Amino acid sequence: MKVSTTTSSLFCTFGETDGIKAAKDVGFDALDMNLAFLPYEYYNEENYEKNAERLKNCADKNGLVFNQAHAPFPTMKFRDGNPYLCNEAYNKEAREKIEHAVLFAGILGTERIVIHPVDFLGRGDQKEQNIRIFESFAEVAEKAGVKIALENMWGHGKGTKNIVPNVCSTGQQLGEYYDALDPKRFSVCLDLGHCGLIGEAAEHAVHALGHDRLHALHVHDNNGVADEHTLPYFGVMNWDNITKALADIDYDGDLTFEANGDMFIRLEKEKRLAFDAYRLMADTGRALVNKIAEYKEKA
Secondary structure, three states: EEEEEHHHHHHHOOHHHHHHHHHHHOOOOOEEEOOOOOOOOHHOOOOOHHHHHHHHHHHHHHOOOEEEEEEOOOOOEOOOOEEEEEEEHHHHHHHHHHHHHHEEEEEEHOOOEEEEOOOOOOOHHHHHHHHHHHHHHHHHHHHHHEEEEEEOOEEEEEOOOOOEEOOOOOOHHHHHHHOOOOOOOOEEEEEHHHHOOOOOHHHHHHHHHHOOOOOEEEEEEEOOOOOEEEOOOOOOOOEEEEHHHHOOOOOOOOOOEEEOOHHHHHHHOOOOHHHHHHHHHHHHEEEEHHHHHHHHHOO
């Protein structure tokens, strides 16, 4: 099981070349290429091939792989909060960005790229609309040789900042969306930190998905109220229960951190401290992998 981390704060702190070397030096095996916050010029038609090849070559030299990637989001927007009125200008650009992100991921050699589902704001055909959107990316995914991964999401209650379920929010819902798609082109990435925020323990979502559906994770913790994206054990999630659940289903994917929250943002200008923080992240990943292995041995 590879231990991986998102590139977002890592590259902001160290840059691309030094960031990849730092990831190797602190003990990571792989990287999750996050294209969500990069300017489109980085991976547009003109630049995506050379940038992806440069990153892959650098990772190869450091003995790392890109195990997954993350596409730009939101996948779609609406006008005036009306789920029947699409923001055509934004959606056209977003689709172009996502397609190039998929091709970028293919050059990196990733197994999958996460694309966020769309909250259709109460429309009764939300699942059907999302299946149609995801299926529309199947051709470019096949061309790139990657799988599109669905992620469990959350939203805000109307007129509040309270987090509530919206689309693919539970393990069962995520599994139902995946079951409606072609497994040759689609996958699941369970965001462990999102689970508890909508009222479902992460271990319950793991069991709901099971071995045959779950092959990728976003690993992070939170205070149970906000999506903090902090390190495991710095929040309220039960990592004994989570690692046992992953062992129970014989999880065979990687352990990929998306713990790129406030702690790492604050350390972006303190490279020495950031390096130590990333070492702690990698060590935490090893500890979680060992826990999973221990639970498997006891089974």
